[in-house]
Amino acid sequence: MKKVERRGLSGGAADRIRDAILDGTFLPGTALREVELAGTLGVSRGAVREALAQLEHEGLVQSEWHRGTRVTDVTPEVAEEVYTLRATIERLASTLAAQRATPSELAELDGVVDRMALAVESGADAAELLALDIEFHDRVYRAARHRRLREAWLALRSSVRLCQLTRIRLGRAGYRGLVVDEHRELVELLRGTAEKRLARVAEEHVLGAMTALTHDLTLPAT
Amino acid sequence: MKKVERRGLSGGAADRIRDAILDGTFLPGTALREVELAGTLGVSRGAVREALAQLEHEGLVQSEWHRGTRVTDVTPEVAEEVYTLRATIERLASTLAAQRATPSELAELDGVVDRMALAVESGADAAELLALDIEFHDRVYRAARHRRLREAWLALRSSVRLCQLTRIRLGRAGYRGLVVDEHRELVELLRGTAEKRLARVAEEHVLGAMTALTHDLTLPAT
DNA sequence: TCTTGTCCGAATGTCGACATTAGGAGGGTG
DNA sequence: CACCCTCCTAATGTCGACATTCGGACAAGA
Numbered sequence: 001m002k003k004v005e006r007r008g009l010s011g012g013a014a015d016r017i018r019d020a021i022l023d024g025t026f027l028p029g030t031a032l033r034e035v036e037l038a039g040t041l042g043v044s045r046g047a048v049r050e051a052l053a054q055l056e057h058e059g060l061v062q063s064e065w066h067r068g069t070r071v072t073d074v075t076p077e078v079a080e081e082v083y084t085l086r087a088t089i090e091r092l093a094s095t096l097a098a099q100r101a102t103p104s105e106l107a108e109l110d111g112v113v114d115r116m117a118l119a120v121e122s123g124a125d126a127a128e129l130l131a132l133d134i135e136f137h138d139r140v141y142r143a144a145r146h147r148r149l150r151e152a153w154l155a156l157r158s159s160v161r162l163c164q165l166t167r168i169r170l171g172r173a174g175y176r177g178l179v180v181d182e183h184r185e186l187v188e189l190l191r192g193t194a195e196k197r198l199a200r201v202a203e204e205h206v207l208g209a210m211t212a213l214t215h216d217l218t219l220p221a222t
Numbered sequence: 223m224k225k226v227e228r229r230g231l232s233g234g235a236a237d238r239i240r241d242a243i244l245d246g247t248f249l250p251g252t253a254l255r256e257v258e259l260a261g262t263l264g265v266s267r268g269a270v271r272e273a274l275a276q277l278e279h280e281g282l283v284q285s286e287w288h289r290g291t292r293v294t295d296v297t298p299e300v301a302e303e304v305y306t307l308r309a310t311i312e313r314l315a316s317t318l319a320a321q322r323a324t325p326s327e328l329a330e331l332d333g334v335v336d337r338m339a340l341a342v343e344s345g346a347d348a349a350e351l352l353a354l355d356i357e358f359h360d361r362v363y364r365a366a367r368h369r370r371l372r373e374a375w376l377a378l379r380s381s382v383r384l385c386q387l388t389r390i391r392l393g394r395a396g397y398r399g400l401v402v403d404e405h406r407e408l409v410e411l412l413r414g415t416a417e418k419r420l421a422r423v424a425e426e427h428v429l430g431a432m433t434a435l436t437h438d439l440t441l442p443a444t
Numbered sequence: 445t446c447t448t449g450t451c452c453g454a455a456t457g458t459c460g461a462c463a464t465t466a467g468g469a470g471g472g473t474g
Numbered sequence: 475c476a477c478c479c480t481c482c483t484a485a486t487g488t489c490g491a492c493a494t495t496c497g498g499a500c501a502a503g504a
Contacts, residue, residue: 146306
């Protein structure tokens with residue numbers, strides 16, 4: 001059994017605010033005022049402060065001394081930073097996961113890919129596919145059994161989602177076709193011991209997404 | 223000119239507590255009680271809470287729901303995690319720095335290495351050498367011009383120092399001889415464009431330190 | 445007109461009091 | 475004797491009030 005996670009109000013508050021940012025309720029640049037959020041969420045300012053600190057740690061917001069907190073803007077620079085950093089840690093994660101993943105963990109990865117394939121065939125919306133994508137990588141990091149590496153991923157994850165969602169909004173997703181095959185290949189490589197090749201593919205898998213997004217972001221707005 | 227940094231009390235509190243952990247005032251496993259620290263530092267509990275959250279983010283302490291905060295113990299597992307993660311991000315940092323460092327930044331790196339050489343010759347103590355080591359890498363990350371990467375380093379840095387200090391305390395440092403040459407080589411590689419080789423050397427530079435420390439930590443206590 | 449100084453509102457930074465929780469001491473029971 | 479239940483204490487979690495800081499509006503002076 002998985003142990004129940006006991007969190008305080010600030011954890012829940014962070015989830016709400018994060019969701020609001022990711023689903024576009026709070027657009028980039030929006031000022032997040034503590035009293036306002038505290039009123040909306042029905043918690044004290046202290047809890048909101050902790051939540052915002054957490055989100056800043058995740059790179060979703062930025063705050064300055066006595067000048068408040070604002071939602072981070074997704075510029076090509078940000079996308080490049082997020083994806084290059086992710087590619088780098090993904091390399092380590094996949095290498096470790098290949099060494100340490102149990103057969104049942106690998107089977108569960110297969111399961112996720114199967115669900116992806118199903119989602120693609122049934123024409124599910126992009127957000128659903130994205131959730132599966134994230135879940136896949138969550139499992140890889142868990143299989144790597146490297147606490148600090150996983151924390152680095154958790155800190156980056158929200159930014160990754162934000163970048164991918166931005167891409168979807170720009171209407172140039174078109175990753176439906178590739179996503180299943182790429183992840184299928186990743187599982188196969190994790191299963192094998194061809195670590196060198198694995199590291200390269202894992203890195204390229206991420207960098208490919210980056211190139212596409214930075215390209216989209218550079219184009220004139222539609 | 224470099225803009226002055228305005229921080230709140232929690233920043234200062236975090237510095238004090240961090241120093242206390244690094245200089246051995248708070249040994250691993252010590253419980254850090256909020257009211258106690260607030261009294262000692264002369265600030266409110268809120269500020270101490272923020273400081274502890276920051277230190278947890280840096281991996282120096284761990285806290286559980288309603289069970290308080292404790293100083294992280296340096297086990298071989300922790301050392302391995304810290305150094306493998308560091309090696310991974312250092313690879314990206316050195317690659318970027320090689321592309322982006324200005325001549326003056328490279329010259330300043332030379333300066334740091336010179337100071338190292340001087341320190342070794344004059345028989346300075348290990349802590350001083352360590353400070354120069356950290357400063358060297360700080361400058362590399364700054365030259366890489368990658369905000370998120372630098373933040374990842376800042377989060378890891380304290381843990382790196384803690385690991386290295388532990389090593390010094392174990393009395394098996396013996397890195398006096400290597401440290402200058404290794405960093406000198408790094409600067410040369412950053413200057414050149416042999417990026418592939420640079421990435422490998424940068425990674426090995428870190429992994430070597432890890433091997434030594436995990437070895438030391440495995441040995442019976444002296 | 446441009447600069448400089450002052451005031452003001454609104455937000456964050458800080459604080460101490462109250463509520464909640466974990467873990468142990470103590471006693472009762474099988 | 476082991477087990478479990480209850481209570482108690484000491485710590486953290488939460489809250490609202492007060493202090494400080496920022497940036498803009500406004501006016502006086504060069």
